[in-house]
Amino acid sequence: MRCWLMKSEPDVFSIDDLRQCPGRKDHWDGVRNYQARNFMRDDMRPGDPVFFYHSNTEVPGIVGVAEVASKPYPDHTAFDPHSRYYDPKSDPNNPRWVMVDIRYRRKLKRVISLAELKAHAEELEGFALIRRGNRLSVMPVSEQHWNYILGLEKA
DNA sequence: GCCAACGTTGGC
DNA sequence: GCCAACGTTGGC
Numbered sequence: 001m002r003c004w005l006m007k008s009e010p011d012v013f014s015i016d017d018l019r020q021c022p023g024r025k026d027h028w029d030g031v032r033n034y035q036a037r038n039f040m041r042d043d044m045r046p047g048d049p050v051f052f053y054h055s056n057t058e059v060p061g062i063v064g065v066a067e068v069a070s071k072p073y074p075d076h077t078a079f080d081p082h083s084r085y086y087d088p089k090s091d092p093n094n095p096r097w098v099m100v101d102i103r104y105r106r107k108l109k110r111v112i113s114l115a116e117l118k119a120h121a122e123e124l125e126g127f128a129l130i131r132r133g134n135r136l137s138v139m140p141v142s143e144q145h146w147n148y149i150l151g152l153e154k155a
Numbered sequence: 156g157c158c159a160a161c162g163t164t165g166g167c
Numbered sequence: 168g169c170c171a172a173c174g175t176t177g178g179c
Contacts, residue, residue, distance in 0.1 A: 009177090032175095033162075056177050114178075133160040135176050 002043055003146040005051040005062070005129060006102070007137040015052045015064040015107060024104035025069050029077045030085040032097060036138035041072045041098045043140070050102060051141060051149070053129070054111075061113035062149065070101035108153050116152065123148055 048068040074095035077085040090096035128139040
């Protein structure tokens with residue numbers, strides 16, 4: 001089992017949006033970065049825990065926990081010319097982009113902000129989120145870092 | 156809204 | 168294969 005962090009802009013899709021989905025589950029469409037895609041395609045397994053991260057917002061940070069709820073499968077929004085995620089180069093017979101389903105587990109008792117995570121850079125050394133210039137929207141979290149971050153929740 | 160950092164594209 | 172131009176991400 002691997003742990004993950006996935007970013008979403010709350011104006012587009014927030015943790016509350018996920019919680020209100022039928023079955024508290026939705027598909028995670030729109031990933032258009034090869035490295036992020038490869039993580040989903042090659043390394044994610046149903047049941048893997050996921051930190052839900054709010055980006056591009058007043059206080060960016062981890063807001064909740066979800067879990068991977070499917071195997072990877074083709075991202076159909078790439079085939080839809082009306083979608084903002086349309087990619088004419090993705091061939092339906094050989095899909096370029098994949099997605100997984102994500103299920104809501106819980107919100108954290110408080111937001112663990114990016115600033116707070118950066119303040120623990122020493123304990124979180126190697127965590128992709130706090131590396132300079134990081135733009136990945138899907139990234140692995142080591143089990144050690146996962147547990148450390150959850151420990152911050154009670155602080 | 157600004158802009159640094161990064162990924163992608165395409166000319167050569 | 169290099170690299171300049173461009174588009175996007177996302178913190179601030």
